[in-house]
Amino acid sequence: MHPAPARPDVAAPAAAPYDAILLYSFGGPDGPDDVLPFLRNVTRGKNIPEARLVTVGAHYDLFGGRSPINGQNLELLAALRAELARRGVDLPIAWGNRNWKPYAIDALAELREQGAHRVLALVTSAYGSYSGCRQYREHLARTLAELADRVGGDVTPGDVLAVDKLRHYFNHPGFVSSNADAVVEAYGELGDAAADAPLVFVTHSIPDVMEAGSGAQRPSYRTQHLEVAELVAAQVSERIGRPVEWHLAFCSRSGAPHQPWLEPDVNDLLGDLATAGTRSVVMSPIGFVSDHMEVAFDLDIEAMETARELGLTAVRAGTVSTRPAFVAGLIDLVLERAAAERGEDVARVTTGALGAWPDTCRPGCCRQSVDVDSGIPAACGQDSDPTQWSVQ
Numbered sequence: 001m002h003p004a005p006a007r008p009d010v011a012a013p014a015a016a017p018y019d020a021i022l023l024y025s026f027g028g029p030d031g032p033d034d035v036l037p038f039l040r041n042v043t044r045g046k047n048i049p050e051a052r053l054v055t056v057g058a059h060y061d062l063f064g065g066r067s068p069i070n071g072q073n074l075e076l077l078a079a080l081r082a083e084l085a086r087r088g089v090d091l092p093i094a095w096g097n098r099n100w101k102p103y104a105i106d107a108l109a110e111l112r113e114q115g116a117h118r119v120l121a122l123v124t125s126a127y128g129s130y131s132g133c134r135q136y137r138e139h140l141a142r143t144l145a146e147l148a149d150r151v152g153g154d155v156t157p158g159d160v161l162a163v164d165k166l167r168h169y170f171n172h173p174g175f176v177s178s179n180a181d182a183v184v185e186a187y188g189e190l191g192d193a194a195a196d197a198p199l200v201f202v203t204h205s206i207p208d209v210m211e212a213g214s215g216a217q218r219p220s221y222r223t224q225h226l227e228v229a230e231l232v233a234a235q236v237s238e239r240i241g242r243p244v245e246w247h248l249a250f251c252s253r254s255g256a257p258h259q260p261w262l263e264p265d266v267n268d269l270l271g272d273l274a275t276a277g278t279r280s281v282v283m284s285p286i287g288f289v290s291d292h293m294e295v296a297f298d299l300d301i302e303a304m305e306t307a308r309e310l311g312l313t314a315v316r317a318g319t320v321s322t323r324p325a326f327v328a329g330l331i332d333l334v335l336e337r338a339a340a341e342r343g344e345d346v347a348r349v350t351t352g353a354l355g356a357w358p359d360t361c362r363p364g365c366c367r368q369s370v371d372v373d374s375g376i377p378a379a380c381g382q383d384s385d386p387t388q389w390s391v392q
């Protein structure tokens with residue numbers, strides 16, 4: 001939508017003061033032996049019933065014990081490198097995860113060995129909530145402390161690895177227009193059945209208390225999705241020449257049954273639509289940046305089966321993955337942040353009404369619940385205490 005022109009003449013300085021990017025993701029198993037240890041990593045300290053782990057483990061088994069997320073992150077890594085090269089920006093990128101190999105600590109250690117001092121972390125969560133924001137910041141604080149231990153006496157005060165986190169990008173034009181492009185393509189696939197098919201946006205459910213925590217400083221996780229849904233639906237309506245009816249649904253609920261999570265579940269919503277006479281739908285997974293397990297199992301297998309049982313014709317739109325406008329938008333955001341860190345007066349590009357997520361998270365941002373401060377150190381926030389974690 002707005003790819004910046006190639007400007008090889010401004011090469012390296014465009015990204016200063018950053019000298020590297022960390023592509024920071026969730027992680028997923030790479031084979032059957034990884035599945036259980038990965039699930040234990042993800043759910044450590046969480047109130048997730050054992051039965052849920054067995055169920056989710058079986059989802060991975062259907063895919064040979066491998067999550068598609070790792071291959072997708074490698075593709076995103078390659079696309080980001082290609083976009084940087086196209087613009088003549090020489091900035092190394094390494095990929096590291098929160099919950100599985102390759103871990104963020106190894107990626108950061110590698111960047112540091114290559115001479116990086118100041119790294120910008122690009123998290124593969126478009127939206128802000130504990131899961132997509134603070135949980136990465138807590139993991140980063142711990143990772144930097146562990147990295148300090150690992151490099152030990154090697155580190156002097158002048159030899160610091162500083163890591164900043166890129167702002168959330170749900171309302172960046174590249175993310176929104178890439179989702180709209182995918183939805184328009186999905187309506188194309190529906191053919192004649194597209195005429196009155198409503199649009200069902202889908203994202204990951206989170207506990208109601210996490211939703212409240214996400215909304216303490218900024219528009220909440222659900223509000224962020226409603227905004228993106230509205231913006232995508234408006235672009236789609238214009239392009240297919242009729243106003244589309246849209247809904248927001250949730251998938252992948254876990255947690256204890258008595259704990260309230262965001263609803264409606266996508267399967268329940270499909271049931272309600274069928275009861276009301278709907279014959280066909282487009283599902284758009286705006287909550288996810290690639291077709292990982294939540295999409296590949298919860299939507300493509302489970303929700304599709306629900307649709308079949310209900311007699312609904314359903315098409316699932318693609319995720320933004322490596323769409324050029326999305327990838328270009330991410331690099332725009334990197335360069336925007338770099339300019340801001342250089343003290344330049346930059347416009348924080350967004351679309352819609354919610355405004356830009358802050359570069360540095362505000363005190364209390366994205367807690368697990370509104371009033372509980374876990375006391376866990378978190379990097380990249382105004383309430384972060386660098387003495388607890390920075391590599392100095």
Ligand SMILES: CC1=C(CCC(=O)O)c2cc3nc(cc4[nH]c(cc5[nH]c(cc1n2)c(C)c5CCC(=O)O)c(CCC(=O)O)c4C)C(CCC(=O)O)=C3C
Nearest residue numbers: 026028042046056067069124125131132204206254292293
């Ligand atoms: C908001 C959100 C995103 C989107 C933002 C983002 O992308 O970060 C996301 C992404 C992902 N979630 C993933 C996998 C899992 N999430 C789990 C559990 C949970 N997710 C939660 C929320 C989110 N999760 C929550 C509130 C829980 C409960 C436990 C807790 O509070 O943490 C569990 C445990 C089993 C279960 O409970 O289902 C698994 C295995 C994978 C990898 C998939 C793959 O392997 O392809 C990805 C990308």
Ligand SMILES: [Fe+2]
Nearest residue numbers: 133361365366
């Ligand atoms: Fe945050």
